[in-house]
Amino acid sequence: MKDDQQPISRKAFMEELERYRKGSVTRRHFLGVTGLGTAMAVMGGSLPRMARAQDIGNRVVLATWPNYHDPADFDAFTDKTGAYTQVNVFGSNEEMLAKIQAGGSGWDVFVPTNYAIPTYVDAGLIEPLDLSKIPNYDPASYDPRFAEAGTIDGTVYGVPKNWGTTGIAFNSSKTGGVVDSWKTFFDGARDQFDGRVMVHDYQLTTIGNALVYHGFSFNSVDPAELAKAEELLIDVKPHLYAISSDYQPSMRNGDAWLTMCWTGDGKQMNTDMPEIGFALGKEGGEIWSDYYAIPKDAPHKDAAYALINFLLDPEVNAREALAHGYPVADARTNALLPQELLDDPIIYPAAEALSPLEFGAAVTLTDPNRAELMARFKSA
Amino acid sequence: MAMTRSRARALLLTPAGLWYAAMLLLPLAVVLIFSFGERSQIGGYAPGFTLEQYANLPARFAAFRNTLTLAPLGTLASLLIAYPLAYYLAVKVTPKWKTMLLVLVIVPFWTSILIRSYAWIFLLGGKGIPAFLAMFGLEDVRLLNTPFAVLVGIVYGYLPLMVFPIYVALEKLDKRLLEAAADLGTPPWRAFLQITLPLSMPGVLTGSMLVFILLMGEFLIPSILGGGKVFFVGNALVDLFLQSRNWPFGSAVAVGLVLVMLVTVGLYTRAAKRFGAGRDDAALM
Amino acid sequence: MERAASMHVRPEETVAEFVGATKRYGEVLAADRIDLRIRRGEFLSFLGPSGCGKTTALRMLAGFETPTDGTVLIDGQDVSAVPAHRRPVNMVFQHYALFPHMTVEENVGYGLRQRRPRLSRREIGDKVAKALATVRLDAFGPRRIWEMSGGQQQRVALARAIVNEPKILLLDEPMAALDAKLRGEMQRELLDLQRQLGITFVLVTHDQEEALAMSDRICIMGKGRIAQIGSPQELYDRPATRYVADFVGKANILSARIVARAGGTAQAVLGNGAAVTVADAPGDARGEAEIAVRPEALSLAPSGEAPGPGVAAVAATVTHRTFLGDHTEYLLDAPGVGALQVNVPRQAERVPGGHGMGASVHVIWPEGAGLVLAAG
Known part of the structure; x- marks a missing residue:
């Protein structure tokens, strides 16, 4: 736990550095990951926890943007499900697409931006979502403006994370x-x-x-x-x-x-x-609006659904928003946020x-x- | 005996051979194949056979021009700074200090070039050297995000690569040769030109080649210290592979870079040889 | 060896001089108050073990070291502060120090090319060719240094130095890297060369045979000081100190009591009571002294034979014998005196086949053989 409080571990930092050197992440990403207090890390305990009622495996891999989560929520997820979240951070949709396109990314959940989703669909790289496995997603409570890009030809491929x-x-x-x-x-x-x-x-x-x-x-x-x-x-x-x-x-x-x-x-x-x-x-x-989505070749699909569902729990989502400062399209979540945040002209x-x-x-x-x-x- | 010897040789060379095949030739082959392909609708590679990518190379002319300007310039600047330093380390420093100073030359290598380049962002940025210059009345000097900053970063980042080959060459140099030159009537400065410099040329050539070749593929320093405004072929490649995902064109640019590198290194080697030949004439003067 | 070169020696002329020349490196005294006149045209050797100061002396002459104290003069000019490149001397370096990036003729012509005003290309070419001919390397001019054998490189180094017609040619252990056979040849060639050129040669060596064979005078160095200067014969016959006696040739050095001295000779009584007559050290008045005697100055007789008149005999036992063709080296134990070495020429053996191991003999000490060593 102590280590997880840190924005980023030494090891993760060196890994990021290596990736940066190889050019696979941008400067923005690198700084995002390594620089600020809310930055990402390889989350969760290294020990597999006790098996839970619903066994989703012990690992889920998330590809996301810098400064975009509260690390404590991943710990909570691990405590709840036994699966720890491995986080990969990217600098652009193009880069994320390049990785998935190349195949074998190993990601379970990723966070495409609205305009990227049709490309993933055309290329057959993205999984249609089974919303019954994401009970925390309530379309009715979302501003459709920030949710509609996740649906293409009536099929839901992404559920809204944040907008900006x-x-x-x-x-x-x-x-x-x-x-x-x-x-x-x-x-x-x-x-x-x-x-x-x-x-x-x-x-x-x-x-x-x-x-x-x-x-x-x-x-x-x-x-x-x-x-x-x-x-x-x-x-x-x-x-x-x-x-x-x-x-x-x-x-x-x-x-x-x-x-x-x-x-x-x-x-x-x-x-x-x-x-x-x-x-x-x-x-x-x-x-823009970002969406949680699952790649076609995701190795841990059950865990992917569990993680998305967990992060969309309004309480968790509110904690996330407090940590990263991006607006949320979910009315249930906004109801839990402090008024001064909702009144902030930069965010809303x-x-x-x-x-x-x-x-x-x-x-x-x-x-x-x-x-x-x-x-x-x-x-x- | 001959059998076993050739077998032993084969065994010794196998790891290197496999390494080269897997790490050099294979990727090169892939790049070559890609370069004749087409960009698929959503980016990436679509099989095909077209010279379109090569025909499109002039679109990256500026990147090649920048690289071919700043790489030699950076090499030259590194050389001009590294030579006196290497000379000092190899010739002037007492053995007691030598090890320590050599370690100091390497120490920066213990941290990533990225971190070190970021340090230069601060030094060259508005609150760094320009603020210092402002105290002497030199207002509003812009250093960061200029070709000059890139040059500084290059020299800083590559200096040890230049220092060490030259240092080794100078260290090997028999000091008695300089005594012999003095004994034969040569003042020290002339002895430097006639003896030290020619005999350290192998180090100079090695260091320059090393720095030059690495500089041709550089992208980090221009993007960090050039503020994205100084665009090398390396930056073009990063963009083509990771942003626009135009792999075939990226591959063609990469092949172009390899060819340009082969040509320039070839020219350089020939010029160096000619210099080597001219050296004796110089010595005859 | 016959020293025909001595004809060139004009003792009155001094080409270089050390006056109280001292070189100090921190605590270490590498050269300690050296006073020496080098005569024009002579072949002088600095001889001594490593660290004796011989190389420092040479380097002060060449200009690679500046004396901490005292002066060095060349042709009467104080050159103590003159850098090496402005001194009219040239050196043959221990490992030749040939320029690897130049051909043989470029190496040889190097010094000439440094002359200002410049010499013409033709003049340089002629001089280089002549120098190469002198060292018998006529056809080797265009060769690279690494294509030359050790002996050939040695000649190139020699040519590179002499082509400049230096006032003094300095040779720093020039033959150390050559094998024994080549060394002998080279020694003869150097002597011929010196005779031919008439240049002053100053050689540094730790090899006493080399020094004895080649020098007009030898300057024996020890602990930064000059121990003794003299011709090879003088040094051999009249070593002033135990150090010199030990360093030049072999010597038996014995403690003795001086009981009488007159007319340059001294009566010395050895530890076993035997009295011998030896050359005295001038101005010496000590009662106890060391005396030295060369192994070939002594001879052996069977212990049964009575020694002749005027000849001292010391009883001894043969402990080792080494047959060396023309002579035999005997190591003996003389009770009361100690170990002795005696070299007996084959023709002078008194017993057919020589004395056997363990044989009891008399060491015959002719009158006047040996000398009293000065203190220190």
């Missing part, structure tokens, strides 16, 4: 106020914020927000629109501080003033440094701020043109 947005984090003491539009973001990058702006090392959000700047859809794959986005990005590039999804350190030490930012990061920075704010682009941007933005946002589309994940555009941008 991709907005703008700004250091108000340097920017002189709130930055809440992609127009200011990209124009300011070439002007008053020259050398102080960061964009993600991620095609979906970087290209998507450049498209939004021009008034196009976040998800566009139209060549003419992509060309305009590329023009913008290449023009901005010499003025950028960095192209990196690991923006927290640079924001925190004041080198960067403005960055594309995911909800949870925005909340974390804002909590520690109130002058760093988080806003959604008023022209639009990304809203006003409905009108959300309305221009778009869910990422499946096509952006696999469109080769966007990938090439990103490569040209980075090497320009």
Whole structure:
């Protein structure tokens, strides 16, 4: 138990490091895993516990995102079922897809984002869920907006975990106020914020927000629109501080003033440094929803169902939300959360701020043109 | 006897042979096959035979250009810093301190290049060296996320690889040769150019080759210290395999990298040989 | 060996001089107040065991060491502070120190190429060719160093030094790496070369035979000091101290009581009461002293034979005998005196086949054989 309180064990840290070196995880992931207090570890006791009434084996493998769980919940799961949870953390859906596509991932549960699910379904890599094994999932209590992407052609492949947005984090003491539009973001990058702006090392959000700047859809794959986005990005590039999804350190030490930012990061920075704010682009941007799902070749399917069901228990889910700071779509869970969390404009933005946002589309994940555009941008 | 000897030789070479076959040739073969394939609809590899991926190589021209600029530059910078250091360690330091200083050169290798590069993020970032320079009136110096920062990271990360071969070459150098040179009327600086430098060339060549080849595949330092703005072929490969999952194109880029590496290393070796030949002419001056 | 080279020696001329030259490494005195004049054209050897200071002396001459105290002069100029590359001397190094990245002729021409103003390529070529011819390596110019045998490398090293026509040629144990046969040849060649060039040679060696065979003068070193300087014959016949007597050739060293001294001779009484007449050490007045006598200065007679007049006889027993062809080495035990060695030429054996093991003999000590050793 003592060890499990630690954000990450030495061994796990070295393993992560090794993986990072080999390039299988991104910087964001590495820092996420190793840096912060709520980080992942290889969870649970090493000893198989007593056999429980329902024997699900002693192990379940979870592939998820950094800073996305409360380690104590995995211990609770082990106490309850005898199965310990082995956690693998990833930096992007593309990376996760690459691993499953390569085969033999050994994962039992993974956490795809809405736009990735159709690809998994098309490729036959994802298991249709038997909802009778997930009694804690009550579709009626979920905001359908964050649940519908888990169902394709009437078959449920994923049940909602959390949702969030991709907005703008700004250091108000340097920017002189709130930055809440992609127009200011990209124009300011070439002007008053020259050398102080960061964009993600991620095609979906970087290209998507450049498209939004021009008034196009976040998800566009139209060549003419992509060309305009590329023009913008290449023009901005010499003025950028960095192209990196690991923006927290640079924001925190004041080198960067403005960055594309995911909800949870925005909340974390804002909590520690109130002058760093988080806003959604008023022209639009990304809203996303993550789902629990089971790969077709999952070796411990019973354990997978048990883990998903456990994590969706409203009490557990609330504890998770308190730990990672991402909003939940489950009304039962929200009822257990403190009011100030529900009122936090970063975590639960006003409905009108959300309305221009778009869910990422499946096509952006696999469109080769966007990938090439990103490569040209980075090497320009 | 001959039988057993050749059998013994076969036995000795078997592990290395298997290793090379499994770890080098097999992956290379896979990469070659992939490079002629097509990207499947959802990414990854779809069988096929097309030269499309190779035709597409100019799309990564900038990555090759960056790599082929910064790798030699990094090698040269490492050499210029490593040589005096190796010389000092091999020639000037008393044996008592030598071991300790050598260990100090290796110590950074005990931690990951990742951790060390992160330390440079702090040093080169706004609160590091630039803040120090600001105290002397040099305001707003940007070091981090520039090619310069990448160069610093490269030199720092690869220095021991350059120092050691040169150190070994200099250490082996018979000090009496320098006495002989002095005895024959050569002042110390000229003796360095005529004796020490030529005789340490094997170390210089080994170190440079080692650093250069590793630099050609580097992706971590540019992404960490270059802020993602300095794009090496290694970064292109990471993106192609892990982000856009365009394995066939990634494979073609990898094959391209291997070819470029073979050509540059070949040219380098030839130039080095020519230098070696010219050395004697220089000695005749 | 006949020293024809002595003809070149003009004793009045000094080519180099040590004046109180001292070299100290921390606590260690490597060279202690060395005073020495090296004569132009002579072949001088520094002889002594390792650590005696001979190499330090040579290196001070070459310029690789700066004296801590005292001075080194070459041609009357104080060169103590002149670095090696500006001294008109050249050295043949112990392991030759040839430049491995250069050919034979590049090695030999190296010193010439360092000259400023530069010599012409042709001039260098001619000199190199001549030097290579001198050491009989005419055809080897384009060879690589590693293609040469040990003896050939030795000649290259020699050529590389002499091509510069140095005022003094320094040789640091140049033959240590050669086998015995080659060493003999090389010694003769070096002597021929010195005769031919007329250059001063200064050799450092720990091999007394080499020093005896080649030198006009030998400077015996011990503990950083000069123990004795002299011609090989002088050192052999008149060793000043026990150290020298021990180091040069073999000597029986015995304790004796000096009972009378007159006209350069001394009457010494050995431990067994036998009285012998030996050469005296000048200015000595001690009653107790060590005396030295060379094994070949003594002879043996059967104990039954009465010694002749004026000849001292010491009773002894043969403990070892070694037949060496032209002579036999006898080790003897003389009661009251100790162990003695006597070398008897084959023609001088008094008993056919020589004295047997355990034979009782008289050691015959002719008048004037041996000498009193100075203290220290």
